[in-house]
Amino acid sequence: MTTDTPTYTISERADLLGYVPYLLGFHPADSVVVLGLADRRIGVAARADLGQPRPETVRRLSRLLTAAGRGSAAITSVVLVGYGPDPAAADVTRSVANALDARGYHVREVLLHAGERYRCLQCDDCTPPGGAPFDPSSTAAAAIATYEGLVAQPDRATVERLVQPVGGLAAIAMAQAVGRAEQRLAALVHDAGRDDSGERAADERLVRAGAVAVEDALRVAEGGGRLDDDAAAWLTVLLLDLRCRDHAWQLTDTEPWQLDLWLDLTRRGEPALLAPIASLLAWCAWRSGNGVLAGAAVRRALLADPAYTLAHLLSEALDQAVPPGSVGPWPVS
Structure with a gap:
């Protein structure tokens, strides 16, 4: 989806992760999510299934980033977030991040959200070895999104229903x-x-x-x-x-x-x-x-x-x- 939401600052990784479900409209699972940034503003958020062929995932996400960049501001960098059991989700997310980087998108962050923890996939020491504890409902971003009337359904199937x-x-x-x-x-x-x-x-x-x-x-x-x-x-x-x-x-x-x-x-x-x-x-x-x-x-x-x-x-x-x-x-x- 593209974003035309009120502006506020997200300075913590936990807040970013807490906001993603409200950007998508549901809590993702077994997914790779890309956030396209126009300078420091989120311009587009999109997801793909982990099980989808990786070349197809990269082509689709690249197309969406390019299309979003034709709007008010070009997409200058991206954040990737994997959702699912490690190591499968970590492997797919890294691979997609590398492919987008090769296509000219500056990759700012590559994160993995698994269970009640998240960790960075770009380095070994910026999050604890077992991942940082994470409760999406307790983040400031989630609270602000709820205040603004944004809704995150439990999963995609709930939206379809x-x-x-x-x-x-x-x-x-x-x-x-x-x-x-x-x-x-x-x-x-x-x-x-x-x-x-x-x-x-x-x-x-x-x-x-x-x-x-x-x-x-x-x-x-x-x-x-x-x-x-x-x-x-x-x-x-x-x-x-x-x-x-x-x-x-x-x-x-x-x-x-x-x-x-x-x-x-x-x-x-x-x-x-x-x-x-x-x-x-x-x-x-x-x-x-x-x-x-x-x-x-x-x-x-x-x-x-x-x-x-x-x-x-x-x-x-x-x-x-x-x-x-x-x-x-x-x-x-």
């Missing part, structure tokens, strides 16, 4: 609500079609209904409320129209309550209606700096509609490590 569909009675109730919403939409279009203007009147009513539904949903979410099944189903049906989707897109940015709204609807949405909702969740998560959740949402959107353009645009932005801050606010109309 956040976007999984509801089941049981909740899913049945939502399916019934979608049926009612589709009948309501058909009636709206049919009634408008009786006017002299015919198709144009139906189209205008559809656009107007979509705008009202989007704005009502955002108003409820901003007030801390949750859409009932009928309101949620009506919105998801209308979001299939690109003009309605675009209206929601223009009104969605980085507010936590917006993230809650689109996450809730992604979990409750009917599979056939999911691509717009999950794409809006991905947009909000990406703009908020939560690349892992954005990626999970994009995958759900593309599962619903493999050709959905907005999901592909966001997938490309994530793959290329495009900084969220590189996209300005929508122009005021």
Whole structure:
């Protein structure tokens, strides 16, 4: 992920390690993590599985560092952190660090986090032989990240589960609500079609209904409320129209309550209606700096509609490590 978080100084290795899970959105395991620094500021954070072929890991991380460097400031140095049992994680992390160094990236630190300890992989005497004790929850960086509203899920699988569909009675109730919403939409279009203007009147009513539904949903979410099944189903049906989707897109940015709204609807949405909702969740998560959740949402959107353009645009932005801050606010109309 790229980072657009508040600025504060990290001066200790323990604080750096305590902050990494909040940069990624989850606590990594069996991973190699790279932090790209623009001067002394973290510009990008990315991870790869320890078991992934090393040439592939190096190519992917290099591509992300290069892409991040095209933003506001070039990446001038990197920090590598391995997560997993020594010696396997140590060997992979050293190898990736050496490969990035050979590609011209100045490697400032190479650390290994294993269990409740960490150690330096660049020298033998700057951390104890058995590693320095480490409790990520007690670091100042973790406390500051929590204060700023950043969340670190227990693991990556937990992030993926956040976007999984509801089941049981909740899913049945939502399916019934979608049926009612589709009948309501058909009636709206049919009634408008009786006017002299015919198709144009139906189209205008559809656009107007979509705008009202989007704005009502955002108003409820901003007030801390949750859409009932009928309101949620009506919105998801209308979001299939690109003009309605675009209206929601223009009104969605980085507010936590917006993230809650689109996450809730992604979990409750009917599979056939999911691509717009999950794409809006991905947009909000990406703009908020939560690349892992954005990626999970994009995958759900593309599962619903493999050709959905907005999901592909966001997938490309994530793959290329495009900084969220590189996209300005929508122009005021």
